[in-house]
Amino acid sequence: MTTRKEVARLAGVSEATVSRTLSGSAAVKPATRHRVLKAAKTLNYTPSAVARSFARGRSGNLGVVMPYVPKVHLLSAHYFSELLSGIGDAVRESGYSLMLLFRSPDERIDYVSHFHSRKVDALVVLGARDRAAEVEALRRLREEKLPFCLVNQYYADEAFPAVEADHREGSALAVRFLLRRGCTRIAFLNGPGDYSNSADRLRGYRQALREAGIRPDSRLLFAGNYSHKSGYAASLDIAGRIPEIDAVFAANDRMAIGLMQGLKERGIVPGRDVAVVGYDDSDAAKLADPPLTSVRVPLFEMGRLAALRVLEQAERGDWFPFHEKLETEMVVRKSCGGETAVI
Amino acid sequence: MTTRKEVARLAGVSEATVSRTLSGSAAVKPATRHRVLKAAKTLNYTPSAVARSFARGRSGNLGVVMPYVPKVHLLSAHYFSELLSGIGDAVRESGYSLMLLFRSPDERIDYVSHFHSRKVDALVVLGARDRAAEVEALRRLREEKLPFCLVNQYYADEAFPAVEADHREGSALAVRFLLRRGCTRIAFLNGPGDYSNSADRLRGYRQALREAGIRPDSRLLFAGNYSHKSGYAASLDIAGRIPEIDAVFAANDRMAIGLMQGLKERGIVPGRDVAVVGYDDSDAAKLADPPLTSVRVPLFEMGRLAALRVLEQAERGDWFPFHEKLETEMVVRKSCGGETAVI
DNA sequence: TTGTACGCGTTATCAT
């Protein structure tokens, strides 16, 4: 591993000049500059990132907290893959490196220490949940005004920096779409209420119905847990009520697909006998039979935005709990009977 | 940010004693040790990871190279999610941090510089392809005997450290399974031949047939590109040849699902009129209609093993091009008509 | 068992 000193010696300049040349932090006479670059190339010199971080007092890393392994399965690979890609995009653009931090289930949550150990300059937290330990850990980050950002999760009583999609509007989009298709008895299969997402979706569902002069009917509400299985389970109840129920809006694609599977087993054809809309526009939506109409969530963009915002805060040092909401869009496929399209 | 010096002062000891106490690198008298720990706790001290890396001359990071974004979509989120989880598991266990490195499409591939800049101590390369620039970059790593490892890719002419699944045997498993079910005219829908995977699968397919005294028939070979669409396209050819063809083995789940969709549109019921087997046992296999029999690839374990091996090489400094092959297993679902099971 | 002292490879601040 060649060091700056060797380059300086070969180029016949001081170490400081080598630094200036390679970092471009100050002007260097072209001739000198040339000599240095040549020497660096000859010696195959690459500055030490570690030494640089040390001298600068910053790691140059953006940390991304992932939920512990079993939960990754639960929340779908597509979700994290898209978010990470977006974060990766922002990180590369900003000249940072991306440090992946997995949370283990047992250990006490401690986000602050990642900053104290200077492992990261900023943090994006994925898959956070509404649990006391989690909130406590986030509060400590806020107390020290450390640059962090939640994605797709917020807390009713706490103002934390966050980026999310507008799930209320996304759900309203789905319901309005079904209403335009002529559906009036629209069932809603939601996930657990302790995700901020779920509550938002219910609001959107109700809002769209009211806009159309329809009074939300609690007999059209079904409870799932975002799993394929719970969608299938719901189909047992729903199948018997078709055609009274003429459409089902499910809070994610997995439940929608489980639902469709159950319906099909009972001879009910989604897209013909009942319209079905999912949420997330995951890969599975495209592969489903029939292909599933869904609400696309701009995960890539959300990851990107969260990373850019949090790095900006890290560099400028001006902490405040921003809250960004990105737009969703409908992706229409055959599960509603019509043609494929994006609205 | 408190430093060692402050802790030492508060505890009334030297900085060296603080280091020894917190790292456990040498014996410290219990009483002293207690004072130091108390002081550290009082001051909320966390050693700087950057300074530690600097002093040790190692970053403490394992780098994971991801293919550039568009390709992530192509190779399925499930794939990377599982691998990354496995790598994360090993990394945590080994006390390292995980640095995610995205490759951009345009820039010249340069893995070596990650070592020269001391950003990482070891490297796991995911989604490598058989291209000249890639091979060249890997060769440079080998020349310098740097600790790296490929996952699920090898090169015929080059001995690089790699961890993969036994795709030849995995494919043979699938075909043997179909043979036991009584199928004899088994079609094979493969992916592009320039992935080492694809070639291995073809070998396994042929081997299993020969074992059963059946001569491989090139008219039963179909070419796809691992996409859902190409599976659908193949169904156009295959549909007309059923029941002459009594089973189809597809080289991944996406193609299998596209195929099933196309067949269903022509009134052919997978699992009844023709057996279908996929490969990967992705989430989509479970969600497919009918649920897809598939070959499970131990991605988590592969990621874990690759990381452990490469970190071991990094620490012991004994470079050699190991090549590990992990076993696959059949996951039987309804697309072959029978009951759900794991063989 | 504990303390002293140096080195690690940069960045950044001062002189020149």
Add this chain to the structure above:
DNA sequence: ATGATAACGCGTACAA
């Protein structure tokens, strides 16, 4: 435009 030099916070060899 360039050089000298002081941090930066830790590990560790050596001395006590």
